[in-house]
Amino acid sequence: xxxxxxxxxxxxxxxxxxxxxxxxxxxxxxxxxxxxxxxxxxxxxxxxxxxxxxxxxxxxxxxxxxxxxxxxxxxxxxxxxxxxxxxxxxxxxxxxxxxxxxxxxxxxxxxxxxxxxxxxxxxxxxxxxxxxxxxxxxxxxxxxxxxxxxxxxxxxxxxxxxxxxxxxxxxxxxxxxxxxxxxxxxxxxxxxxxxxxxxxxxxxxxxxxxxxxxxxxxxxxxxxxxxxxxxxxxxxxxxxxxxxxxxxxxxxxxxxxxxxxxxxxxxxxxxxxxxxxxxxxxxxxxxxxxxxxxxxxxxxxxxxxxxxxxxxxxxxxxxxxxxxxxxxxxxxxxxxxxxxxxxxxxxxxxxxxxxxxxxxxxxxxxxxxxxxxxxxxxxxxxxxxxxxxxxxxxxxxxxxxxxxxxxxxxxxxxxxxxxxxxxxxxxxxxxxxxxxxxxxxxxxxxxxxxxxxxxxxxxxxxx
Amino acid sequence: xxxxxxxxxxxxxxxxxxxxxxxxxxxxxxxxxxxxxxxxxxxxxxxxxxxxxxxxxxxxxxxxxxxxxxxxxxxxxxxxxxxxxxxxxxxxxxxxxxxxxxxxxxxxxxxxxxxxxxxxxxxxxxxxxxxxxxxxxxxxxxxxxxxxxxxxxxxxxxxxxxxxxxxxxxxxxxxxxxxxxxxxxxxxxxxxxxxxxxxxxxxxxxxxxxxxxxxxxxxxxxxxxxxxxxxxxxxxxxxxxxxxxxxxxxxxxxxxxxxxxxxxxxxxxxxxxxxxxxxxxxxxxxxxxxxxxxxxxxxxxxxxxxxxxxxxxxxxxxxxxxxxxxxxxxxxxxxx
Ligand SMILES: Cc1ncc(C[n+]2csc(CCOP(=O)(O)OP(=O)(O)O)c2C)c(N)n1
Ligand SMILES: [Mg+2]
Numbered sequence: 095x096x097x098x099x100x101x102x103x104x105x106x107x108x109x110x111x112x113x114x115x116x117x118x119x120x121x122x123x124x125x126x127x128x129x130x131x132x133x134x135x136x137x138x139x140x141x142x143x144x145x146x147x148x149x150x151x152x153x154x155x156x157x158x159x160x161x162x163x164x165x166x167x168x169x170x171x172x173x174x175x176x177x178x179x180x181x182x183x184x185x186x187x188x189x190x191x192x193x194x195x196x197x198x199x200x201x202x203x204x205x206x207x208x209x210x211x212x213x214x215x216x217x218x219x220x221x222x223x224x225x226x227x228x229x230x231x232x233x234x235x236x237x238x239x240x241x242x243x244x245x246x247x248x249x250x251x252x253x254x255x256x257x258x259x260x261x262x263x264x265x266x267x268x269x270x271x272x273x274x275x276x277x278x279x280x281x282x283x284x285x286x287x288x289x290x291x292x293x294x295x296x297x298x299x300x301x302x303x304x305x306x307x308x309x310x311x312x313x314x315x316x317x318x319x320x321x322x323x324x325x326x327x328x329x330x331x332x333x334x335x336x337x338x339x340x341x342x343x344x345x346x347x348x349x350x351x352x353x354x355x356x357x358x359x360x361x362x363x364x365x366x367x368x369x370x371x372x373x374x375x376x377x378x379x380x381x382x383x384x385x386x387x388x389x390x391x392x393x394x395x396x397x398x399x400x401x402x403x404x405x406x407x408x409x410x411x412x413x414x415x416x417x418x419x420x421x422x423x424x425x426x427x428x429x430x431x432x433x434x435x436x437x438x439x440x441x442x443x444x445x446x447x448x449x450x451x452x453x454x455x456x457x458x459x460x461x462x463x464x465x466x467x468x469x470x471x472x473x474x475x476x477x478x479x480x481x482x483x484x485x486x487x488x489x490x491x492x493x494x495x496x497x498x499x500x501x502x503x504x505x506x507x508x509x510x511x512x513x514x515x516x517x518x519x520x521x522x523x524x525x526x527x528x529x530x531x532x533x534x535x536x537x538x539x540x541x542x543x544x545x546x547x548x549x550x551x552x553x554x555x556x557x
Numbered sequence: 558x559x560x561x562x563x564x565x566x567x568x569x570x571x572x573x574x575x576x577x578x579x580x581x582x583x584x585x586x587x588x589x590x591x592x593x594x595x596x597x598x599x600x601x602x603x604x605x606x607x608x609x610x611x612x613x614x615x616x617x618x619x620x621x622x623x624x625x626x627x628x629x630x631x632x633x634x635x636x637x638x639x640x641x642x643x644x645x646x647x648x649x650x651x652x653x654x655x656x657x658x659x660x661x662x663x664x665x666x667x668x669x670x671x672x673x674x675x676x677x678x679x680x681x682x683x684x685x686x687x688x689x690x691x692x693x694x695x696x697x698x699x700x701x702x703x704x705x706x707x708x709x710x711x712x713x714x715x716x717x718x719x720x721x722x723x724x725x726x727x728x729x730x731x732x733x734x735x736x737x738x739x740x741x742x743x744x745x746x747x748x749x750x751x752x753x754x755x756x757x758x759x760x761x762x763x764x765x766x767x768x769x770x771x772x773x774x775x776x777x778x779x780x781x782x783x784x785x786x787x788x789x790x791x792x793x794x795x796x797x798x799x800x801x802x803x804x805x806x807x808x809x810x811x812x813x814x815x816x817x818x819x820x821x822x823x824x825x826x827x828x829x830x831x832x833x834x835x836x837x838x839x840x841x842x843x844x845x846x847x848x849x850x851x852x853x854x855x856x857x858x859x860x861x862x863x864x865x866x867x868x869x870x871x872x873x874x875x876x877x878x879x880x881x882x883x884x885x886x887x888x889x890x891x892x893x
Contacts, residue, residue, distance in 0.1 A: 102604025105819035126597055127616070127813070127834075138821035143814075145601045165605055265753035265824065288723040288759040289690045289751055317689065320724070355609030355661070357672040359688035528891050532672030533661035534609060535881045 096180050097146050098167040099130065101155070104140045109164055111135045116157045123149045124171070131157070131168070148173045151181050225387075225422065228415035232383075238408040240382035241271050241347075244389035245309060247418050249279055252307060255393055256283040258294055259311030259348075268313045269349060269408055295321035295346070299328045299398075302344040309393060312348035315364050315402060321346075322367075329398035330373030342398045347389070350378070350402035351442065351493050352530060352541055361530035363494030365441065368400040369471040369503070375424055376471040378402040380445035382412035384468055387422030395424060402470075404443045427474035429481070433463035436551045437481040439504060440491040441467040444542065448491050451547035460555055470500060478504070479511045486517035487554040491547055496524035521550045577784060579852035585627065585783045586847060587861050589619035589840050592643040594869045595652055599642065599659055599673075602873060603818045608659045612673045615643035617813040620839035621746055622647045624786025625714055625806075628794040632709065636684040636697040637716035639674035640746075640812075644716065648681040652868050656876035664879030668886060682711075690751075691724030693717060694743070698730040701741035701803075712740040712797050720751020722764055731803070735771040738802035742794060743768070745807040746780065752816045753824040765807035773803050780808030781837040784846075811837070 101111065112134040118124055124144040131142045148171035155168040162168065172180055235243070249255045256279075261268045263276040263286040276284040287294040291312065298308035312318040318325065325346055333341035352361035368376045375397055379385040385403070392399040414420075430445060431452050440448040445466045452462040463481050467474070482488050488508055490501035501522030508520050526540040596614040603612045615622075618640075626647040629635070637644045645655050650666065658665025658676050666676040676686040684700060687693040697715030704711040721727065722745055734741050745764050749756055756764070765775035774793075779785045786808065793804040811833045815822040822830075847853045 100605060102601070103606045104604065126594075138819075138823075140815075140819075140821050142604075143597070143600065145597045261753050264758075268752065286754060286758060288754075289720045290723050290725060292725055320689070353610075355672065356611055357675055357688065358670075359675065360611070526887060528887060531670040531882075531887060532610065532658075532667075532675070533669035533882050533886075535884065536661075536670065536887050539884060539887050 095173065096151055096176065097148065097171040097173065099142070099144070099169040099171060101162045101164050101166045101168050102133070102142055103164040104133065104135055108135050110161045111164075113155050113157055113159045113162050113168060114139060116153060118150050120150050120153055123147075142168075144171070146171055146173075148176075151176075151178060222426070222428070225428075228417050228420040229383075229413065231416045232413035233416055234411050235382045235386070235414040236409055236411050237379075237382045237385045237403070238269070238271055238273075240386035240412075240414050241389055241403065242273055242275065243414075244386045244393070245272070246275060246278060248390055248393040249275070249283065252393075253283075254305060255307045255309065256285065257309045257311065258285040258287055258298060260287055260289055260313045262286060262311050267311070269405060271403075271408065272311065291317050291320035292324060296324040296328060298344055299324050299332075299342050302329075302342040302398075303332070303340050305343075307343050307345075307393060309345045309347060312346065314353075314360060314405070315348050315350040316360050316362060318346065318348065318364070325368070325398070325400065326371050326374070330371050333397070334373060341396060343396045345389070345392045345399045345401055347392075347401035348403060349405040349408070351404055352525075352537070353405040355532060355534065355537060357532045358529035363402075363492065363525065364400075365402060365470050365492065365494055366499045366503075368402075369473075369500065373398070374471060375399045375469065376402065377424060377469050378441040379468060380407070380440075380442055380466050382410070383414045383420075384422065384428075384466070386414050387420050388424065388468060390421045391424050394421065399424070402442060407443055407446075410446075422468070425469045425472045425474055427468055427477040428466045429463060429477065430466045431462065431464040433461040433485065435461045435485055436487040436489060436554050437463045437465060437478070437485045438489045438491060438547065438551060439465045439467055439478060441470060441500070442493070444491045444493055447542065447544050448547055450544045451551065454544070454548050455551055458552075458557075460551060460557065462551055467500075473503070473507075475507055475511060478507065482508060482512045483515045486515055487551075488516070488520045489523060489547065489550045489554055490520065491523045491542060493525050493542060495527050496522055497527060499524055518554045518556065521554050523547050523550045577787070579850075581627070582843065582847055582850075582852050583857070583861065585623050585787075586840070586843050586853075586858070587865060588623045588626075588647060589783065589843065590861065590865045591652070591868060592619045592623070592646050593840060594865050595646060595656070595872070596642060598869045598873050599656065600814070600818065602656075602660065602876070607877060608673065609661065610672055611639065611817045612659065613640040613817050614812070614814045615640055617833065617838075618746060618748060618780070618810045619643060620783035620786055620843075621744065621780045621808045621810050622716070624780075624783045625742070625744055625790045627783075627787045628790035629714060630711070632682065632711045634682045634684055634697070634700040634704065634711060634713040635716075636693045636700060636713065637686070638690065638693055638718060638721065639686070639688050640718070641674065641676065641686045645676060645678070645681075645683055645686075648678065648683045650676075650678050650681050650683060652872035653875040656872035657879045660876040660879070661881065662876060662879035663882050664875060669882040670886065670890070691717060691721040691726050694721070694724070694727045695730045697743075698734050698739060698741055701734065701739040702737070704740050705737070710798070712742060712794065714742045714744060716744045716746055718751055719745060719747040719749065719756045719764060720754065720759060722767060723760060728767075731768050731771045731773060734803040735768070735773050738800060740797050740800070741803045742790075742797055743773075743803060743805045745805065746810055747807050748810045748812045750812070750816070750824070752820070753822075755824070763807075765805055768803070768805045773805055775805035775807065777807045777809060780810035781833075781839050781842070783839055783843055
């Protein structure tokens with residue numbers, strides 16, 4: 095029976111691609127493993143390999159076709175002994191599409207944590223007047239580009255700044271965040287390391303003692319657990335231990351938190367881990383403007399900074415000021431949406447979820463104020479406390495585990511600084527207290543969803 | 558299917574290729590082909606969105622795990638990285654359970670909670686499936702420690718990549734393994750690349766000599782030839798089992814596919830991949846030997862092809878039909 099060759103998904107988030115080139119033509123025989131065609135996705139050109147053996151009976155999608163949806167039949171393979179007449183018999187449905195779970199369910203579920211479509215285009219923000227000025231002239235940038243621009247600008251400005259990590263140079267970054275840096279700054283300042291996190295983190299701290307300004311990329315923060323001893327024992331404590339003689343002006347950056355279906359060892363949020371430690375600054379940007387303004391600040395800061403990015407946000411676009419002197423203050427939160435009924439604090443990807451929740455709450459008559467924390471340590475307590483003095487209610491949102499999390503800190507802070515203003519207990523929305531499961535349905539259950547925030551806010555408002 | 562695919566052991570000191578029986582040769586052929594076809598199917602299911610996250614295929618490296626496994630006994634332990642599907646099949650784990658884990662379904666080895674990188678089987682002494690580069694090396698050394706402690710006669714086979722070999726914890730493990738004469742075989746699967754970084758760009762010196770200062774014997778082996786792998790494994794597994802301490806075998810091998818499904822592999826040329834495929838493919842090489850040596854004819858090999866294909870198709874069907882885990886599973890297995 096003829097076999098349909100389907101347009102493959104080549105990353106968890108790909109939904110369509112361009113069929114760039116056929117490497118086989120009708121009538122050619124193929125062995126399994128042979129390359130049939132090339133496909134262009136938004137990130138790369140990939141090859142489609144044959145899984146079955148046979149002869150190309152018919153090419154269904156011509157080369158050069160754009161926007162071919164994943165799972166579209168692109169060719170028909172004839173098996174040994176079949177001739178073209180087999181094609182006229184209705185080709186059997188591809189062997190796989192699942193009878194039980196619809197095959198497309200997986201990628202859709204995978205993207206569920208991305209709240210892009212539900213994020214209001216231009217959140218009504220109460221930006222600091224200082225910050226507002228910079229937004230007179232902006233350009234739309236992805237978070238990925240904003241981070242790259244921040245590093246490039248700071249490297250041009252200060253020749254002590256260098257970037258180091260796995261795949262940051264020749265590969266252009268495992269997630270393409272350091273794209274173009276090697277070409278512009280050369281291999282003395284953009285350095286590929288072996289896979290030796292504790293080694294290069296310690297080396298970076300040592301170099302910073304001598305006044306260099308390393309930006310150390312961890313491919314993801316999960317791997318920084320290998321290096322956490324140097325981040326805390328060496329980077330965070332040396333200024334203190336040396337009686338102020340030498341500190342560590344270093345940035346540790348990389349994606350933090352869950353990506354999509356990458357399982358327990360590759361999906362966790364380290365915000366509260368690092369925020370626990372004196373001697374560190376901890377930043378978790380949401381928008382591209384946050385990313386750029388705060389990364390520049392982090393590189394200029396004379397202290398060790400842990401800079402927690404988010405892989406799912408890398409591809410999302412936001413307006414970013416054109417002015418290269420746009421640098422955001424570390425330690426200052428941003429009110430992304432003004433409201434009077436309940437305060438929602440969030441950081442990183444959860445800011446998008448919180449804003450989406452606020453829109454839903456608005457339809458139900460609850461006016462939520464959303465605070466983008468931006469910096470976790472030092473925390474902008476004044477902005478949070480002032481907001482709660484107005485709304486009398488606080489919901490804290492984070493992707494990490496609840497126990498001793500950022501939400502616990504929020505609750506303690508309210509007891510200490512806003513007790514008399516509270517009309518309801520502080521509510522924590524957090525990741526479920528289990529290692530991250532792989533299965534699509536369980537992963538969704540393990541991560542805070544917009545609806546969880548809506549429910550928590552209503553509970554805080556006794557609704 | 559449940560019947561063990563392990564072959565009964567030959568314990569020869571120097572195992573010349575010609576001493577291998579036709580039956581054994583066919584067994585290796587079948588094992589390697591099963592891994593190859595399984596991985597191709599996994600790649601296809603990934604393309605259809607049925608497998609998510611990272612998925613690291615073992616295509617090209619089949620001779621390594623099949624050759625090593627041929628020298629191990631029932632009861633020996635195996636541990637590796639995230640590129641683990643081949644190791645599990647070689648250990649005799651059921652293709653259905655492995656594929657269903659890839660699709661994140663109830664019938665998977667970890668009930669869908671582990672995924673491609675994290676599968677385990679106590680029954681088959683397979684200890685994972687680890688996502689942190691190098692993390693499996695001290696764990697595998699610990700398995701060897703337990704074999705010695707329990708005096709059960711077992712050894713531990715610990716696989717790691719040419720990238721992983723640079724992690725500091727590997728050397729801490731080498732030191733303890735040598736110091737305490739632990740029964741451990743360290744297999745470096747040198748497939749020339751750690752993601753986009755070639756061995757030369759990441760590693761000083763020769764990988765098989767990395768244990769030299771601890772007094773650990775180390776050898777380089779052609780990891781594209783299952784018989785060479787088997788011969789080396791037979792010899793050194795014996796040495797380890799006799800209480801002489803650890804050995805390092807560096808397998809020179811190659812992965813045909815990208816690092817994971819989303820790696821376009823632009824750091825090497827098409828010609829390089831094509832050359833390995835056409836000149837050094839472990840399955841093609843063995844096939845040629847089988848035919849030339851009169852161990853099997855085309856029909857026999859076709860029969861094996863069909864049998865392997867049937868197993869793989871069955872596993873893919875199972876992996877799609879098995880339901881997602883029940884929501885209550887979210888909370889189970891956190892603590893006992
Ligand atoms: C500690 C740690 N750092 C980085 C990574 C990301 N990563 C996953 S696989 C890999 C390359 C490993 O290459 P190698 O050891 O040669 O094994 P191969 O993939 O070739 O089998 C990297 C850098 C990781 N998983 N863990
Ligand atoms: Mg490698």
